[in-house]
Amino acid sequence: MKGLGETLGSGAMTNDFDSLRRADVILVMGSNTTETHPVIGSWIKERHDQGATLIVGDPRKTEIAGHADIHLQLQSGSDVALANGLMHVILRDGLHDRAFIDERVEGLDTLRETVAWYTPERTAELTGLPRERIEEAARLYASGPDSAICYTMGITQHTTGTDNVRSLANLALLCGMLGRPGTGVNPLRGQSNVQGACDMGALPNVYTGYQKVVDDRIREKFSTLWKAEMPAQPGRTVMKMMEAAGSGDIRGVLIMGENPMVSDPNTEHVRECLTNLDLLVVQDIFLTETARLADVVLPAACLPEKDGTLTNTTRTVQRVRKAVDAPGAARPDWAITTALAGAMGADWAFRGPEEIFQAIAACTPSYAGISYERLEEGGLPWPCPAPDHPGTPNLYTEGFNRPGGKARFLPRHWKAPHEWPDEAYPFLATTGRLLYHYHTGSMSRRSAPGEHVRELFIEMNPADAKPLGVGDGEMIRVTSRRGHVEGRTAVTDRVPPGTLFIPFHFAEAAANLLTASVIDPDSETPAYKITAVRVDKV
């Protein structure tokens, strides 16, 4: 979000699905697309079958990497080096889009200076890729004619996550691959309403529609609208709130529909922080690992039990509709929050989701033209500033959301990850998702997939399994500087030698017992993709 916001103007997918279906070259970076976004994965494969070039950058041999014309099986944590290396080749060979840059981008000189160092030889050394592959990928991406980039957490969950995103945005800008169908820089969102939660201002530094809390005029607007003095300082992020709970600076926490005891890094540390609170209130649909620690648990309705809207990864606002009643006394979260606000003295008069949405549209320029009535005809991608505006499937066709309408290059040098395998912890563990499960598993493990993929498995290369004397399906213990988990091996060359893949869906063998509470300083995203670990046969 931050990386794209700084370079292009908005932290969101630039293009829509129709656009992706017309790309000539698709560069998939750090995304196991066919498992984490299967329907998008099916379109990428379809487009590839129609003749588009597919380049996949991933340390693992994922299913989609198996379809790639070029699989860049780079060293974990070397994404910035790879992007810089690609740009080095593109500038060296004059494959960049001069007209696009002259008209629409600032800062080419600084980019040129930075990427000059990343010769194919040096890039090959940092990434572990053959130099010919780097040169070939650079030429293919630059020659398009229309090239699209898709990425997910394999890019963002690093200490240099924001630098990784900036570097991919630089690459797209350098080749003029923005502002028209078939191009774009597209972060694929992992949860049904990540985009919407951001759009709604569930972030410490912005109100709805990314209106900044530090902007006096904006703060004034919301103070007047909500008849309360708005706080002037940006708040704390999830990671910082957790730290503050541990130190006592935060005394009470309200959690709606999240399970940080499984999803956040360093589980034991999270437990210490949450149990240190004077008050923990949790709204959820199950008594999750987090809810068990709460002082008050409020039973919530789940999505098929309520009306409302979600905003998908392509910024498209869509209606969700109530299909069945919530069990027992459970209530929709909007009703719970309204009641809680009432108990704290607020007099919100919302009778239902449609009235709340009208309030959102009234204070959010990018949502101003959206209404439940219009959504009956289909989803609308923001910005949609007026009731007669058709929505915006592709961003930046005219200008970028920055001063003067120009984007800017933000070149970055490669930095070493926060930790790296050594003698004591010789393996690199990377966490991630499986096709069959979702996040902390509280929904998918209580459904059919829970009977199918029941327990944690850990992917390990045959070259590592052999010297350890570990066979396929045998129990191993993986230990990091923070903790350990046990699970059965899946011996496979999907992972390169020296690397383990550990899905994080399984609370009883939580991958996040291993991970460090280190974050990307810019986005405060945890660095889940790199943890140094040791392996013992159990």
Place this chain on the structure above:
Amino acid sequence: MASITMTINGTTVTTEPGTTILEAAQSAGIHIPTLCHHPALPPVGACRVCLVEAEGSGKLLTSCTTPAAEGMSVRTHSPRVLEARRFVVEMILLRHPLDCFSCPSNGNCELQDIAYELGIEESSFAEEGDTCRDHPLEEDNPYFVRDLNKCILCGRCIRACDSLARYHAVDFHNRGIHTMVHPPADRTLEESDCTFCGQCVQLCPVGALAEKPSRGRGRPWELHPVTTVCPYCGVGCELEIQVNSKTGRIANVTSDYGSPTSLNRGRTCVKGRFAWQFVHSGERLTTPLVRRDGELREASWEEALETAAAGLQRIKSDHGPDSLGFFSSARCTNEENYLMQRLAREVVGTNNIDHCAHL
């Protein structure tokens, strides 16, 4: 390009070049039965149920694959067509059991509909064939059941896997009367590339493929669809939740391949179609809980809200608004996230609001 004018059953029909006879007929409101054809799949003309007669053409034509042509005169229900169509359906019924009573697709079976339309009760070739063989029921996964005894070899599942799911988990195997749909190289479905997206199940015109979680949860005519969005990843797939009107509970989840509002154009993954049982899980929270004497105990909404509100207010007045933190959710609606940040900013007075976008 100039449009095409043709006649179907004596009615003049105007259509665009490139449309098939079937599409031209459908646009004019003329019904031609089909089995292997589905608008979401590439046409193959395999089952021959959609045969029609065109003036001047000696043989009958499969309307799903034959392009409409200028001046063409088509008859969809002539005696010759009906005789051929009956023959085709009876040949299909030769290898299809008539145990409709216990079939999960009863009432939602395209073969049943065509037999009804043509007035066929059983195949007149029945005694000549011994072709409803005893294929064991394949149900080694929690998502769907394969009953190959009911398979009519229309190939829809194969095309769904190829063109929608973009895998190639199954194909035709063997020849002639022994033909069947199977994963390659004697592997089971569970050992194949199948990702259990279930698109083949929905597109199966008979009961050869049937959803497992929906078993016993309602007959097709007891269900009504509610159009909504999948609760899982951020793609935003439109789904049809099939609710049993009698029980008020979810009986199945499907998708609409023809929906103009579907961003996914009907495509789904295994979670969208099969991971809904959590909704009716016995482990759902059904009552507020408040910790008393170290234990979480059941409480009324009034008591729970009062405890939460009083606690939050006490901390705010003792330590200031920034001593409180709010975790919103990427799994809740826009409306709910909006209210949560208002609770933090307006009611409490802190910007300590975030959610797990990064995790």
